[in-house]
Amino acid sequence: MGRGLNRLSAIAVRSAAAGKHADGGGLWLHKRLDGGAQWFFRFTVHGRRREMGLGAATDVSLREAREAADRGRAVVRQSLDPIKERERERREAARTLHYLKDIALDAFESRKAELKGDGKAGRWFTPLELHVLPKLGSVPVADIDQKDIRDTLAPIWHVKAETAQKALSRLGLCLKHAAALGLDVDLQATEKARALLGQQRHKPENIPAMPWGEVPGFYASLNEGTVTHLALRLLILTGVRSGPLRFIREDQIAGDVWTIPGEAMKGRKDRTPDFRVPLTGAALAIIEQARPLARGGYLLPSQRKGVISDMTMGRFMERAGLEARPHGFRSSLRDWIAEATETPHDVAETVLGHTVGGAVERAYRRTDFLDQRRALMERWAQHVTKSNGTAHEERGDDGR
Structure with missing residues (x-):
């Protein structure tokens, strides 16, 4: 043993006073005032003095x-x-320990803050969970290549085209997450897999919509006062997407305006303004009917827990023998605006919560056309509830 090494003993370690105690050769014991103690190695390399x-x-x-x-x-x-070498060794060890399932979960946790409702609906993670992780979840992420990805997604590439695209996109984000963790992955693997999979044959189909002339009859049939009937009526009267409607809360309503948080709007980011929805007299009446059924602050709860689901409304229409689906009422409303009114394009698109114009134009335009939309939606409510008579009267005396 070299002179000056091994100065401490086990007893000395236990009984040492607060302070730093050298064992020799760069090994030190740091005893804290609270009685805790930490070992550290002091060294000099490349002219730098460091402690590990x-x-x-x-x-x-x-x-x-x-x-x-x-x-x-x-x-x-x-x-x-030694510090950098230890980090390198840890990265090498991580290469065999980090399976795709672990990386996917970690990536999901990292992205939750930017997902609607912290990703609780599961839509971000579901494509991976159902179509990728069963086959590749236990494979080290560094070993995954384009052929693995192709073989995994090939069964759904054409028959579930949209889902396959989402799964491929999510997998690409997982690989980027792994690279950020210091793992050796092929960041081009998903694009290479896309080339191997080829062009998709699937063509997206529009969601079936009910002709606007038939909406009043369907609306009248929703007369039982159940959560499902009330939800569909409110969906028709407001023209919003089913997501914000299902999560409508009492505290989002002030007078005759319902304010949807910006993060709840489809495709919206954190800095997007909240979206104001004018509530007609008919819509306010539906909300009043829903209040006794509210639970946990939500006006449209499910029978068990949480809120009413998309599936509940869709299945109701399916059981009624209808081809149309709940989301299609937005198309019904838009067609009515185009065919039965002379509403300016910007107002019509804002009714549906669509982004209108480029970034510069939006920066200078401060209005959300609330008053114009309120008048238009009152006319729509009159048509839907048949409170103004015939379709001819719907257009007004001046043909509008």
Whole structure:
């Protein structure tokens, strides 16, 4: 043993006073005032003096600390930095320990803040969970290549084209997340897989919509006062997407205006303004009917827990023998605006919550056309509830 090494004993470690105590060869014990103690290795490499933590004295014995210091000195003799070498070794170990399922979950956790409702609906993670992880979840992420991805997604590439695209996109984000963690992955693997999979044959189909002339008859049939009937009536009267409607809360309504948080709007980002929906007299009456059924602050709760689901409304229409689906009422409203009114394009698109114009135009336009939309939606409510008579009267005396 070299002179000056191994100055401490096990008893000295336990009884040492607060302060720093040298064992020799760069190994130190730091005893804190609260009684805790930490080992560290002090060294100089490339002209820099550095300290590397070796663990708490309660977890690392004196013998183990000396062995760690021996390894550190050996690394320094090679003109290498023990801290950087330890990090490199950890990355190498992680290569075999980080499976895709672990990376996917970690990536999901990292992205939750930018997802609607913190991703609780599961739409971000579901394509991976259903179509990728069953086959590739237990594969080390560094071993995944384009052929693995192609073989995994090929069964759904044409028959579930949109889902396959989402799964491929999410997988690409997982690979980027792995690279950010320091893992050796092929960031081009998803694009290479896309080339191997080829052009998709699937053509997206529009959601079936009810002709606007038939909407009043369907609306009249929703007369039982159940959550499903009330939800569909309110969906028709407001023209919003079913997501914000299902999560409508009492505290979002002030007078005759319902304010939908910006993050709840489809395709919207954190800085998007909230969206104001004018509530007609008919819509306010539906909300009043829903209040006794409210639970947990939500006006349209499900029978068990949470809020009414998209599936509930869709299945109701399916059981009624209708081809149309709930989302299609937005198309019914838009067609009515185009065919039965002379509403300016910007107002008509804003009714549906669509983004109108480029970024510069939007920056200078401060209005959301609330008053114009309120008048238009009152006319729509009159048509839907048949409170103004015939379709001819709907257009007004001046043909509008």
